[in-house]
């Protein structure tokens with residue numbers, strides 16, 4: 492077991508360059524889901540605290556140096572933070588694992604996956620910020636500029652906290668926006684740690700503010716505030732809809748990364764063992780609490796029974812344990828509430844007639860008894876109209892659905908309100924691309940899963956979201972476009988004659 496502190500000291504929030512407490516003195520506890528014990532106390536901020544943070548970011552944008560600094564100057568700060576992240580990867584992973592129960596090794600992988608984004612944005616932003624001269628039909632200078640959005644509010648969920656932050660924050664900052672950040676209540680520590688790093692790196696005050704507290708209070712205020720120009724949110728689709736409603740007051744820009752119910756289509760030219768491993772892998776990151784988990788495994792009828800049996804063997808034998816253990820494949824669910832929600836879905840699967848092949852219950856043996864552990868669960872004979880196939884479970888549950896033809900697989904795959912990811916497992920390259928094109932989703936995995944990187948766009952179709960993060964698209968997401976027309980050749984005089992008739 493990796494050693495880490497049983498309890499951390501009370502955490503503060505970072506507003507206007509100061510470490511401070513919630514103005515009413517309220518705090519809340521985070522329970523380590525592996526042990527069921529309180530791990531840390533954090534500030535329970537309210538509307539007033541949130542307004543203070545937004546005011547600080549507004550002032551830093553309207554009057555501070557950050558928006559007017561060059562990209563090179565801003566890059567120097569992001570590079571320093573990137574180096575600090577590299578040195579602190581273990582610590583960040585441990586603190587996140589104690590907050591959300593995701594195995595510590597998986598935190599390391601997700602930090603290594605998205606931390607390059609701190610440097611990537613620096614290398615790409617310079618080019619994107621260059622004025623783009625457009626040569627049109629008329630003798631007029633046409634220039635397109637990209638500029639900052641202004642004050643950006645970022646809200647993230649609890650499943651892979653550092654990854655969620657690193658997907659958005661560097662892109663928002665490099666273009667000169669100022670940022671108010673609300674991490675999920677269960678997992679604020681990596682965000683607080685990043686604020687410490689930015690402070691040490693010399694970020695001007697107010698440019699990055701971190702507020703902790705209930706989403707329905709702090710997050711809702713960020714969405715409503717007319718001083719915020721852009722809100723970028725990752726979380727449940729229902730919360731995303733609330734954000735849109737709350738954002739209507741000043742019609743702020745909204746970026747949404749929402750839920751998923753991704754189809755993993757396995758064709759019968761795939762070897763059974765490999766197919767079962769891919770099925771299990773698709774739902775193995777972050778205890779299945781992952782937006783683009785391949786939770787609907789569609790298997791072609793010829794290999795269906797064997798793949799289902801083998802998947803249950805593989806998934807059912809994964810190591811369940813404390814998130815700090817290096818042997819753990821599946822940790823506890825993030826909270827008792829989330830565990831009970833997942834158990835509820837398992838009951839509904841049984842009631843609707845799916846066949847339970849493994850798992851399906853809470854684990855209470857020995858050292859697991861105080862945590863929120865569920866045995867990895869596999870259902871076969873799932874129909875796409877069952878609740879377990881339609882709703883996002885966010886836990887270690889795989890639903891296996893049979894299909895016979897390619898056409899039928901595509902129909903089932905697209906029969907969902909979501910469109911975040913999809914997978915095609917086949918040895919036939921032409922079929923892989925054909926099917927990949929027809930799945931209505933933003934990210935497609937062919938003979939793999941869980942691939943993301945700072946140079947590929949990430950986002951969803953349908954009710955999985957609006958906009959794209961990471962890559963050049965992700966940098967553009969935090970800018971707006973200005974078109975400038977400049978007349979140096981007298982065209983306007985000619986126009987005046989035509990329009991004013993003298």
Ligand code: NDP
Pocket residue numbers: 646647648649650673674675676677704705706707708709710711714725726727728730731733734748749750751781782783883885911951955956
């Ligand atoms: P929630 O939508 O409950 O919460 C996400 C964040 O929003 C949290 O910080 C939360 O704060 C905050 N929040 C809650 N209510 C409001 C509100 N009314 N206004 C503004 N902010 C609010 O999602 P979960 O944390 O439960 O995360 C799981 C969900 O996130 C899943 O649906 C999953 O698919 C989705 N997700 C999507 C990803 C993507 O990239 N598409 C990636 C990962 C997850 P608090 O914690 O205080 O409640």
